[in-house]
Every structure is written in C-alpha cells, then in structure tokens.
C-alpha cells in the first residue's frame with residue numbers, strides 16, 4: 001500500500017492561523033511581537049529564506065526587521081548589530097541567517113545572541129537546555145518534525161528512530177527531541193558503517209543529509225515513517241533526500257516540497273511568540 005503523504009502545508013497553515021490569533025491578542029494587550037533577522041552578504045538561498053520569513057511575519061501580523069550587511073562586513077560590525085538587538089526592548093526574537101561568509105566567526109556570533117531572544121535555538125545555552133530536558137528555544141526544523149508526528153498521531157514512545165545527519169541545526173537536536181519523546185534513537189552520519197542495515201531497522205527515519213535521493217526503497221522497513229528534511233536543487237527543481245519510490249513501501253512520508261520545510265517557518269513564528277511570553281507578556 002502506498003504511504004500516507006504527510007501534508008506539511010496543511011499542518012503549518014493551522015499553526016500559522018493559531019499564531020496569527022495569538023499575535024492579535026498580544027497586540028491588543030500592547031505588545032507587537034517582533035523578529036529581527038540579520039543577513040550578511042548576497043547568498044541567493046539565504047535571500048529567499050529571509051524573504052519568506054519576512055512574509056510569514058507580515059501574514060501573522062508580527063513586526064519584522066531585516067538588517068542587511070555587506071558581504072565583507074567585519075566581525076566587529078556584525079557583533080555590534082547583534083548587541084544592539086539584544087538591548088532593543090522592541091525586538092523579541094533575533095535570528096542571524098546562516099551560513100555567514102567564511103571570514104566571519106559564526107560560533108562567536110551565535111554565542112553573542114541573548115539566549116532569551118535566540119528563536120533559532122542555536123545558542124549553546126539553548127542546546128544545553130534541550131539536552132538537559134529544560135525549557136528553552138528548540139531549533140525550528142526538528143521542532144517542526146515533532147509537530148508533524150503529533151499532528152498525524154504517530155507514536156514515538158519505544159520506537160526505533162534513526163536520524164541520518166548530525167548537524168547542530170537538524171540532526172543533533174532532532175535526536176534529542178526524539179529521545180525526549182521516549183524513542184530509542186540511533187544517529188547515522190558520513191562515517192557510519194552499514195548505514196542501510198541500520199536504517200532498515202527503523203520505525204521512524206529522519207533524513208537530514210543534503211543529498212538528493214539518498215534514502216532508497218531497499219533501505220526502508222515496510223510501514224516505516226519517513227521524514228525527509230533534505231532540500232536539494234536538481235535541474236532547477238527542489239527535491240528531498242528520500243527517493244520518491246520510498247512511498248511504495250513506507251507507512252508515512254513527507255513530500256519535498258510541501259513537508260518539513262513548511263513547518264520550519266511556522267515554528268520560527270511560534271518561537272517568536274514564546275520569546276514575547278518569556279519577556280513577561
């Protein structure tokens with residue numbers, strides 16, 4: 001039987017509607033949730049992502065500011081911008097769009113963001129909170145994956161979840177969230193041996209590799225839940241990390257586009273409202 005296609009667009013639309021309602025209430029109470037995005041340079045994909053984030057804020061009724069810095073901007077200039085946003089009481093969430101140009105120290109910039117405004121959840125304080133099971137900002141993409149599983153009532157407790165990819169942005173926080181939801185978690189990466197064998201044991205597979213068609217039908221246990229985080233450009237089209245033939249064998253599958261990507265922005269808006277609440281509203 002063909003897999004149930006998880007409709008990320010529909011789930012995200014529901015979240016966005018709720019968020020817009022909560023935003024209206026906050027505005028009535030005198031505070032306008034505001035996200036500040038720092039964009040350095042001309043990276044084409046980053047420009048698109050930032051535009052999408054601005055549009056999403058506008059549609060939700062939130063304020064947003066994009067601070068654009070030249071490709072050759074200095075570390076000091078970038079850090080001054082972040083410090084200014086930390087101090088600005090009208091800004092609730094701060095996001096520095098990654099990747100930064102190679103001459104800039106990404107880790108130092110992320111460290112500088114006020115952890116209570118860190119809506120991307122990349123500050124070490126927030127990754128530490130996630131690891132320790134404390135409340136904090138959770139990176140938007142893995143948080144969105146958890147919300148998709150919840151939306152489809154897909155059980156996680158006691159299941160074997162295999163995460164392919166170990167980045168700080170997706171793979172590692174994904175593994176932590178699945179662990180917190182009582183899954184038995186295996187993390188695979190570029191040095192993993194017998195990857196196919198491991199993935200074949202999974203009840204839930206999360207692919208966050210960045211290689212088109214990496215996960216093939218022969219690697220999937222019949223009925224498994226397959227979450228495709230990948231965004232790859234092939235001949236002008238956007239495709240995921242999972243070969244579409246997997247739909248013939250999986251129980252559930254997220255499409256690309258129309259799956260996880262839709263949830264990432266919804267969770268960014270969600271985290272921005274959380275930041276407002278953290279500030280006592």
Ligand code: NAD
Nearest residue numbers: 141165166167170189190208209210229230231260261264
């Ligand atoms: P990354 O490049 O930082 O990490 C990729 C991971 O894949 C690494 O941990 C690496 O060990 C692993 N890997 C690479 N080759 C492998 C192999 N042959 N076998 C097993 N593992 C291998 O990328 P990332 O930031 O984690 O993103 C992963 C993918 O998800 C990319 O396609 C990215 O565009 C996409 N992404 C999507 C969203 C979204 O909103 N849908 C958000 C973030 C990232």
